[in-house]
Amino acid sequence: MTTSIIEKPQGIWVIGYGSLIFKPPPLYSFKVSGYLKGYIRRFWQSSSDHRGTPESPGRVVTLVSLDDLKSNPKFHNDIHLYELNGTHHESELLDNDESQSLEIKDITHKVNQLDIDDLRVWGVAYYISPEHVQEMKEYLDVREQDGYSTHKVPFHIINVDHESQETNDVLQHTSTDPKTGDYFIESMIYIGTIDNESFIGPEAIEDTGKVIKHSQGPSGPNLEYLSNLANAVRHLDKSGRSRDYYLEDLVGIASQ
Incomplete structure (x- = not known):
């Protein structure tokens, strides 16, 4: 689930913020990692086809934009946020040693005071060479369903898996951020928006964890997906x- 595609003459990019991170497409040339700005990642998309059943839906991830958080009445202004990079110091969420501790503190912020640069969702991008494009499109058509639709957002590339002549050639045709110099991809991305019928948020993390703990579907246990x-x-x-830290907190709850 949760991928995006941007077409280029030399191939396509497949971007993942969910299961594609740990279960990549079967055919790709190289991988990069980076982030999307202005979104939070939440297990607020109901899954009746992969990690649950129609009778007992599980949960999979989707993205919620800062614009939706600010403008839609279903979201309160006070919200528990885990992805406040840089400006709000993620280390405040952890007790003791950040690199070791998994005890996570809730920090409440006013949504209307947040900026797009305050929120980052890390993910991956796989480059698919031209000869595999059609096969991968057909593969993704099956994988991306149950409420997801396409949207265009930039993905900022931070790390390159390995450098090669192909990697360098592809990145030379990629735009750069004038502020940071980072490569970024203007990407079509699959999101389960807040108005799709499978969206169940906002949902308390404790309730989400209970559903994930007991759900299983054709693709396997829901907790396996989360972990x-x-x-x-x-x-x-x-x-x-x-x-x-949202994912790590959710793992702890669903594993109890």
Whole structure:
């Protein structure tokens, strides 16, 4: 689930913020990691086809934009946020040693005081070479369903998995952020928006954890999805910038 595609003459990019991070597409040339700005990642999308059943839906991730958080009446101005990079110091969420402790504190912020740069969701991007484009499109058409629709957002590239001539050639045709110099991809991304019929947020993290703990679908146990995602996201960046404290907190609740 949760991928995006941007077409280029030399191939396509497949961007993932959910299961594609730990379960990549079967055919890709190289991988990069980075982030989307102005979104939070939440297990607020009901899943009746992958990690649950129609009779007992599980939960999978989607993105909620800062614009939706600010403008939609279903979200309160006071919200527990885990992804406040830089400006609000993520380390405040942890007790003792940040690199070791998993005891996470809730921090409440006023949504209307947040800026797009305050929120980052880390993910990956896979480059698919031209000869595999059609096969991967068909693959993603099956994988992306149950409420997801396409939207265009920039993905900022921070780390390159490995450098090669192909990597350099592809990135030379990629835009750069004038402020930071980072590469970024103007990407079509699949999101379960807040008005799709499978969106169940906002939902208390304790309630989400209970559903995940007991749900299972054709793709396997819901808790397996969550655990794999939290672990994979944590290791996207060697400097620790990619840690998602919402996912780690949710793992602890669902594992009890």
